[in-house]
Amino acid sequence: MGFKGKEASSFFRDFLDECGGSAVIDGGFATELERHGADLNDQLWSAKCLVSSSSHLVRRVHLDYLEAGANIILTASYQATIKGFEAKGFSREEGVTMLRRSVEIAREAREIYHDRCTKDSSDFMRNERYRKRPILIAASVGSYGAYLADGSEYVGDYGDSVTVQTLKDFHRERVKILVDAGADLIAFETIPNKLEAQAYAELLDEEGIETPAWFSFSCKDESNVVSGDSIFECASVADSCRQVVAVGVNCTAPRFIHGLISSIKKATSKPVLVYPNSGETYISESNQWVKSSESAKDDFVPYIGKWRDAGASLFGGCCRTTPNTIRGIAEAIYGKVQDKCM
Numbered sequence: 001m002g003f004k005g006k007e008a009s010s011f012f013r014d015f016l017d018e019c020g021g022s023a024v025i026d027g028g029f030a031t032e033l034e035r036h037g038a039d040l041n042d043q044l045w046s047a048k049c050l051v052s053s054s055s056h057l058v059r060r061v062h063l064d065y066l067e068a069g070a071n072i073i074l075t076a077s078y079q080a081t082i083k084g085f086e087a088k089g090f091s092r093e094e095g096v097t098m099l100r101r102s103v104e105i106a107r108e109a110r111e112i113y114h115d116r117c118t119k120d121s122s123d124f125m126r127n128e129r130y131r132k133r134p135i136l137i138a139a140s141v142g143s144y145g146a147y148l149a150d151g152s153e154y155v156g157d158y159g160d161s162v163t164v165q166t167l168k169d170f171h172r173e174r175v176k177i178l179v180d181a182g183a184d185l186i187a188f189e190t191i192p193n194k195l196e197a198q199a200y201a202e203l204l205d206e207e208g209i210e211t212p213a214w215f216s217f218s219c220k221d222e223s224n225v226v227s228g229d230s231i232f233e234c235a236s237v238a239d240s241c242r243q244v245v246a247v248g249v250n251c252t253a254p255r256f257i258h259g260l261i262s263s264i265k266k267a268t269s270k271p272v273l274v275y276p277n278s279g280e281t282y283i284s285e286s287n288q289w290v291k292s293s294e295s296a297k298d299d300f301v302p303y304i305g306k307w308r309d310a311g312a313s314l315f316g317g318c319c320r321t322t323p324n325t326i327r328g329i330a331e332a333i334y335g336k337v338q339d340k341c342m
């Protein structure tokens with residue numbers, strides 16, 4: 001399946017149809033790399049693993065999420081920027097190579113997974129719909145706040161000196177590199193304010209990018225993104241952008257998701273995606289996740305059905321969620337699946 005020659009929106013509608021109406025997004029990526037032993041206490045965060053010596057870990061995490069049932073896997077490029085790589089002493093060319101690698105590694109993981117599925121026919125999953133599910137590679141684009149590596153993507157205030165133009169110039173090159181590397185989708189993630197959504201929309205238009213994109217916002221309550229801009233206004237920006245095929249929220253506490261879905265549905269008829277975090281709060285000073293007083297670590301899998309009834313159609317997890325969360329979501333959507341395809 002490819003989007004070439006197809007309108008972005010019809011490509012994505014076909015994908016969702018093939019998935020049976022609802023699709024599974026993967027779970028926390030950086031979190032999972034850490035669980036496999038990576039030390040991400042670094043300005044580059046998960047992008048640190050794109051250096052060749054750690055690329056096997058990136059592939060491994062992608063495979064874990066595919067084996068858990070994901071239809072969409074997000075690349076390790078969330079915090080990968082040429083500027084960020086240069087600040088760490090890499091050359092421009094090396095930065096470009098690592099960005100491209102993020103897409104290539106995800107594609108390799110998809111091939112390995114497909115290969116395993118075909119070869120191991122004796123242990124094939126009985127659930128045909130699950131086994132034949134389509135799989136897309138989404139190039140992760142973290143916000144400008146993510147590049148600042150100071151937790152700004154959870155605050156959303158970039159100050160007066162940062163304009164739409166600043167943001168477009170910041171994102172332009174890496175978006176083009178990721179598209180050129182063959183991503184099926186661009187996942188603009190953890191968008192903290194309306195300004196950055198406007199910048200992405202203009203950028204897609206100006207560069208004539210035909211690769212479908214999704215806009216996903218990080219939110220602080222049931223009706224506002226973290227900067228305080230309303231989710232309705234932010235989703236409206238996404239709604240008016242032709243290349244945007246889905247709109248939603250990520251890295252947001254599960255308790256706000258239901259209300260957010262309703263607000264987004266008022267602004268757009270595009271498919272709605274949700275991939276909450278565990279409900280814990282990120283403390284940038286100590287680089288730690290702590291349980292907030294309102295909620296212990298939520299297990300949001302039991303709510304998937306309700307969120308689907310509220311109108312969402314893509315479900316996954318963000319920080320501090322694991323392949324187990326995604327397995328639970330896949331089972332909620334596809335029914336009980338065997339552990340192995342694998």
Ligand code: MET
Binds near residue numbers: 318
């Ligand atoms: C701070 S949100 C991080 C999103 C990214 N896709 C990850 O799971 O690591």
Ligand SMILES: [Zn+2]
Binds near residue numbers: 250277318319
């Ligand atoms: Zn997150």
